[in-house]
Amino acid sequence: MSASAPSTNPDNHSERNQENFNLKPIPPEGIFSFACHPGVSCFNRCCHEIDVILTPVDILRMKTELNLPSHEFLTKYTSFHSLKETGIPLVKLQMRENSNGACIFLDGTKGCSIYHNRPQVCRSYPLGVAALDPRHAKLQTEGQSTEARFLIQEDMCMGHREPKTWTLKEWMNDQGTIGLEEENKAWLEIVAKLKAMKMAETQQREISLFMMVSYDLDTFWNFVFESTFLERFVVDEKTIENIKSTEAELLKFGMEWLQYALFGEGNIRPRQK
Numbered sequence: 001m002s003a004s005a006p007s008t009n010p011d012n013h014s015e016r017n018q019e020n021f022n023l024k025p026i027p028p029e030g031i032f033s034f035a036c037h038p039g040v041s042c043f044n045r046c047c048h049e050i051d052v053i054l055t056p057v058d059i060l061r062m063k064t065e066l067n068l069p070s071h072e073f074l075t076k077y078t079s080f081h082s083l084k085e086t087g088i089p090l091v092k093l094q095m096r097e098n099s100n101g102a103c104i105f106l107d108g109t110k111g112c113s114i115y116h117n118r119p120q121v122c123r124s125y126p127l128g129v130a131a132l133d134p135r136h137a138k139l140q141t142e143g144q145s146t147e148a149r150f151l152i153q154e155d156m157c158m159g160h161r162e163p164k165t166w167t168l169k170e171w172m173n174d175q176g177t178i179g180l181e182e183e184n185k186a187w188l189e190i191v192a193k194l195k196a197m198k199m200a201e202t203q204q205r206e207i208s209l210f211m212m213v214s215y216d217l218d219t220f221w222n223f224v225f226e227s228t229f230l231e232r233f234v235v236d237e238k239t240i241e242n243i244k245s246t247e248a249e250l251l252k253f254g255m256e257w258l259q260y261a262l263f264g265e266g267n268i269r270p271r272q273k
């Protein structure tokens, strides 16, 4: 996907056409051949009928590009799903009901209309990351870490027949995923902890807090600045200034606060009474 658009998360393929793809583990020093450009006969095919799970950083970048408040972005372009057996709410990009199930951001033959802010799983393809894949629990039991990577080889993807070769690092640099993975790390750690806890539906309060901070930053901003939050938690003046004006900083702060709110951990603490 070096040229213009496509991408996928492999989740859906596992249900859709299991016989037509392979997952090949790639060690950190691994090399693979791949290229994606408008000249490939399959151009844009991978942007149809797929599950693209969005991270909080993806949502922030996309809603900023589209100049929309969180709730409007979520309603217009995404849907909520619970991660199997855990109840953890995840946000997926909407696929169209017509147009062969094209991604809502696929612009005809031109490619991805939000290419510069496309989600992490779109950037990573054809590499999959265990942490963003529902089979990650299985991968872990097989001894692979949440950061384990694998090559998704689908029959329909002609990119694997291109001669250009990449190391993992070169690919990640080219697609801009290294910085993005760092930004998403705190959230992925929270998801991993929640998976281990196997959140039940009875833990509605935790689920609501997780959803607000992860996906609806505008509501979290109100929660921090228009409630008694700052009377209840110790937050220094500089942090208050930063999170009030910069959404990326508010998101980082939110991840720290979730560590406290969900697990009683981290640096943010309630004021002593």
Ligand code: SF4
Pocket (backbone or CB within 6 Å): 001, 006, 007, 035, 036, 037, 040, 042, 043, 044, 045, 046, 047, 125, 156, 157, 158, 159, 160
């Ligand atoms: S199927 Fe593969 S080569 Fe074709 S557009 Fe998608 S990523 Fe590129």
Ligand code: SF4
Pocket (backbone or CB within 6 Å): 005, 006, 007, 008, 046, 047, 048, 052, 093, 103, 104, 105, 106, 107, 111, 112, 113, 114, 115, 118, 119, 122
């Ligand atoms: S966001 Fe862009 S790259 Fe990702 S599936 Fe949609 S159209 Fe394709």
